[in-house]
Amino acid sequence: MKEVAVVGVGKTRFGALADRDLRSLAVESVQNALADAALPAAAIQAFYLGNFAGPSFTGQSHLAPYVAAAAGLTGIPATRYEAACASSGAAFHAAWQAVAHGIYETVVVCGVEKMTSQPTARVAQILAMAGDVAGEGIPGATFPAIFAMIARRHMHQYGTTREQLAAVAVKNHAYGFTNPYAHLRKIITIEQALAGKPIAEPLTLYDCSLVSDGAAAVVLRAGAGGVPVLACAQTSDHVDLRGKADITRLPAVAAAAQAAYRMAKLTARDIDFAEVHDCFTIAEILAVEELGFCAKGEGGPWSQSAPIPINRSGGLKSKGHPVGATGVAQIADVALQIRGRADGWQVEKADIGLAQNLGGSGATSVVTILGKERMQ
Amino acid sequence: MTVYSETLVWSPPAELAAIAPYQLLLIDQDNGPRLVGRAAPGERLAIGDTVTLDAVVDGVNLFRKTT
Numbered sequence: 080m081k082e083v084a085v086v087g088v089g090k091t092r093f094g095a096l097a098d099r100d101l102r103s104l105a106v107e108s109v110q111n112a113l114a115d116a117a118l119p120a121a122a123i124q125a126f127y128l129g130n131f132a133g134p135s136f137t138g139q140s141h142l143a144p145y146v147a148a149a150a151g152l153t154g155i156p157a158t159r160y161e162a163a164c165a166s167s168g169a170a171f172h173a174a175w176q177a178v179a180h181g182i183y184e185t186v187v188v189c190g191v192e193k194m195t196s197q198p199t200a201r202v203a204q205i206l207a208m209a210g211d212v213a214g215e216g217i218p219g220a221t222f223p224a225i226f227a228m229i230a231r232r233h234m235h236q237y238g239t240t241r242e243q244l245a246a247v248a249v250k251n252h253a254y255g256f257t258n259p260y261a262h263l264r265k266i267i268t269i270e271q272a273l274a275g276k277p278i279a280e281p282l283t284l285y286d287c288s289l290v291s292d293g294a295a296a297v298v299l300r301a302g303a304g305g306v307p308v309l310a311c312a313q314t315s316d317h318v319d320l321r322g323k324a325d326i327t328r329l330p331a332v333a334a335a336a337q338a339a340y341r342m343a344k345l346t347a348r349d350i351d352f353a354e355v356h357d358c359f360t361i362a363e364i365l366a367v368e369e370l371g372f373c374a375k376g377e378g379g380p381w382s383q384s385a386p387i388p389i390n391r392s393g394g395l396k397s398k399g400h401p402v403g404a405t406g407v408a409q410i411a412d413v414a415l416q417i418r419g420r421a422d423g424w425q426v427e428k429a430d431i432g433l434a435q436n437l438g439g440s441g442a443t444s445v446v447t448i449l450g451k452e453r454m455q
Numbered sequence: 456m457t458v459y460s461e462t463l464v465w466s467p468p469a470e471l472a473a474i475a476p477y478q479l480l481l482i483d484q485d486n487g488p489r490l491v492g493r494a495a496p497g498e499r500l501a502i503g504d505t506v507t508l509d510a511v512v513d514g515v516n517l518f519r520k521t522t
Contacts, residue, residue, distance in 0.1 A: 200468065200469040200472075201469075203466070203468050203469075204468055204469065207468060214491065215491050216468075217513075217514065217515065218479065218491050218492055218493055218515045218516070219464055219467065219468065219471050219477055219479050219493060219515075220479060220491065221464065221466065221467070221468055223464075223466060224462050224464045224479050227462035227464075228460040228461065228462050228479065228481055229460070231460050231461060231462060231502065232459070232460040232502070235460075235502050276465075277463070277465045277476075278464075278465055278466045279462045279463070279464045279465065279466065279479075280462055280463040280465070281462075282462075320481065320491070321481060321488065321489040321490065321491055326459075326460065326481070
């Protein structure tokens with residue numbers, strides 16, 4: 080396989096951006112990534128778009144060429160990838176594979192979602208399409224409800240507390256406060272988080288990530304230079320919750336992480352910092368367990384002691400969660416940290432960073448590791 | 456059958472707004488696959504509670520605590 084590196088990063092602000100449509104957000108991120116890479120559009124050989132529900136949110140389909148042409152990219156393959164909240168993680172994985180196996184030299188991966196033009200109840204309905212609609216959605220399994228049942232079970236099996244869930248939200252809001260691209264730059268207290276409006280018990284409003292608009296893009300290129308991609312692995316699991324033997328586990332995340340560690344010749348202990356998929360506070364606790372940062376069941380206390388920076392960008396909780404943009408945004412943020420360019424939110428030790436992107440309640444999992452230097 | 460996990464949902468999808476808050480359940484059967492359903496009206500269940508199927512309404516299983 081060829082060496083692959085992130086040679087350009089482009090992001091838009093995340094937020095409720097009333098005056099921006101899906102295409103303008105995606106184009107801005109692509110143009111920023113090309114400018115950052117100092118490459119012309121003509122150098123790009125394929126375009127990969129991660130987007131969960133653009134057709135439902137905006138009424139527009141055929142999104143990959145729709146975006147690509149507006150960004151000056153025509154005459155190349157342009158395809159949309161849909162894997163729920165891991166859509167752009169899956170797009171990145173496909174792009175990385177193509178470059179690593181020598182099919183293309185230089186490609187762009189973009190993730191985008193425009194969510195805030197729909198009323199909240201419709202947003203919830205569209206997001207629920209990422210679950211088992213007929214079997215679980217109809218009885219009332221919204222995504223907060225799915226993760227609430229996971230949280231209840233985790234509390235029951237491991238003694239995880241409400242305070243430990245709230246501590247994740249408090250940390251991520253404090254981190255996001257310093258990120259100029261973040262959607263909700265607001266410091267919250269543990270008392271506020273605990274007293275939040277109930278959404279699906281035991282989760283309150285403060286346990287839930289944000290409904291956001293935004294886009295992120297990266298340029299991937301074969302060879303040396305840029306931020307090397309040390310590993311990228313994608314795995315799958317049941318879409319429905321009742322198909323899983325133990326709902327406190329994310330076996331696809333563990334499998335992707337183990338595959339990525341093997342590929343990079345690293346272990347969990349080598350990771351300096353990580354961007355993980357905190358769609359809900361409990362999801363961050365599950366993520367740090369499945370990534371091997373701590374033993375199963377210890378994610379609550381481990382998160383409170385915070386041995387390494389997790390979600391220094393603010394995570395989905397504070398940075399925002401434009402669903403289809405999240406996977407590439409995480410990778411872009413890890414690359415920025417490794418380049419020492421996270422102005423105002425730079426982590427101290429940023430030699431090796433990990434991005435973990437989750438679709439649904441764990442049915443798609445993508446784990447990507449970037450490093451300052453390629454491992455020998 | 457026992458309750459494997461549960462949540463009281465305060466922020467319902469539009470179709471279930473009239474019955475919110477409702478309690479969503481994952482139920483372990485003694486023999487057979489795990490079931491999804493809701494607590495029957497007026498019921499509040501906890502993990503480990505033994506339950507029986509009270510009714511199936513519009514294809515949705517409604518459970519009640521076994522007495």
